[in-house]
Amino acid sequence: MTGQVVITRPRDDAAGLAAELTARGYDTLIEPMLNIVPLPVAIPELGRYRALAFTSSNGVRVFADRSADRSLPAYAVGGRTADSLRKAGFTDVRGASGDAQGLAEFIGDTLGGGPLLHVCAKEVARDLDGLLGSAITVDSLPLYEAVAAGTFSTPLVDSLYACTINCVLFFSVRTAATFGTLVRKTGLTEMISSISALCLSGQVAAEAEKLPWRTVMAAPEPTTQSLVALLPRAGHGR
Numbered sequence: 001m002t003g004q005v006v007i008t009r010p011r012d013d014a015a016g017l018a019a020e021l022t023a024r025g026y027d028t029l030i031e032p033m034l035n036i037v038p039l040p041v042a043i044p045e046l047g048r049y050r051a052l053a054f055t056s057s058n059g060v061r062v063f064a065d066r067s068a069d070r071s072l073p074a075y076a077v078g079g080r081t082a083d084s085l086r087k088a089g090f091t092d093v094r095g096a097s098g099d100a101q102g103l104a105e106f107i108g109d110t111l112g113g114g115p116l117l118h119v120c121a122k123e124v125a126r127d128l129d130g131l132l133g134s135a136i137t138v139d140s141l142p143l144y145e146a147v148a149a150g151t152f153s154t155p156l157v158d159s160l161y162a163c164t165i166n167c168v169l170f171f172s173v174r175t176a177a178t179f180g181t182l183v184r185k186t187g188l189t190e191m192i193s194s195i196s197a198l199c200l201s202g203q204v205a206a207e208a209e210k211l212p213w214r215t216v217m218a219a220p221e222p223t224t225q226s227l228v229a230l231l232p233r234a235g236h237g238r
Contacts, residue, residue, distance in 0.1 A: 003166030004159055005231070008033045008175045010146070013057055013080075017224065026231075029165070031156045033175040033182075034146040036062075039122060041143055043067045049117045049139075051075060053107065053128060055100060057084040059119040062143040064088040075111075077103045080224055098222040099201070100126035108135055115139060121146050125173065148178045152186060160191040167196040167234040169227060176207040183211060196234040200227050 004027045007014040011032045018028040036058045043066050046052075051073040054060050057080055073092040076082035082095035094110065096103040107116065114137035118128045122145040129138040152160075159165050170176040176199065183189050189212065197213040199205040205218035217233060219226035 003027070003164050003235070004029050006031050006156065006159075006165055006168040008169060008179060009171050010034050010036045010058060012036065012061060016080075017228075021228070029155060029159060031153055033149050033178040034172075035149060037145045037147050038062050038065075039142060039144055041141065043069075044117070044139070044141070046072060046117070049115050050113060051094075051107075051111055051116050053103065053116055053118045053138075054081050054085065055103065055118070055120055055124065055126075055128065057081050058121070058144055058146070060084040060088055063119050066143070072117075073111075075103060075107055075116075078223060100128060100131060102222075104128060104131035108132060111136060117141055119143055146174070148174070149182065152182050152188075157186070157188070160188055163191075163194060165195050167198050167231070168192075170197060170199045170204050170208055171224075171227070172200065173204050173207045176204050180207070180211050198227055198230045198234060200224075 005021060006029045007018055008031055011030060014030040018030055021028050046069050049072060053075040055077045060081060070089045073094060074085045074090045076085055076093060076095045077100060078098035079095055082093050085093045096106040116136055116138045118138050118140050120140055120142055122142045132138055183192060193212050194214050197208040197216045199208050199218045201222050202218045205216050208216045217230050219230060
């Protein structure tokens with residue numbers, strides 16, 4: 001069974017993955033469930049911090065647009081965020097295993113003390129300060145807001161009616177929840193019963209399971225590579 005792979009990440013994040021999958025022969029459709037809106041927040045004096053922490057490539061892009069300072073070590077939640085940091089000019093990049101808990105443990109084991117500046121969204125799924133506890137002081141710098149999509153695009157709706165979608169990739173609980181809201185809002189719930197939901201984690205899968213997908217699968221590790229490796233099980237034998 002073949003068909004389209006829908007990528008629900010914010011557009012800038014989705015573009016690289018779509019290009020990678022397209023090069024491997026997949027038919028992709030980018031359908032962002034979150035839109036990234038920069039916030040008018042000033043960058044503080046960075047000299048007082050031991051390091052920076054980034055929990056998404058979105059934070060890297062907004063920070064890089066606001067500051068030319070690349071002098072501090074930069075911790076990244078996972079491989080793609082680490083790649084974004086290197087592309088932005090950071091030289092001391094320290095990549096973690098792919099989720100906030102792993103990042104907190106990595107920082108705790110290697111930084112040796114704070115304070116740490118966490119570049120993040122206005123709303124975060126996991127509080128890095130809480131995960132690190134009292135060992136390292138963390139200041140949060142919310143540089144952007146992730147605004148939920150208010151409607152589906154015409155190409156996605158057309159593909160749902162044409163039954164050409166094989167699977168939808170979900171990278172967060174919020175994107176899965178937003179997709180569910182829009183499916184119900186548009187009366188298209190029955191149209192997803194032949195589609196697989198591939199999810200970055202068990203938590204994301206638990207949210208996706210609120211809809212009647214053909215199947216819901218969670219990646220064994222919270223990485224894009226692990227998620228993409230589920231495609232053959234969803235009918236994409238590449």
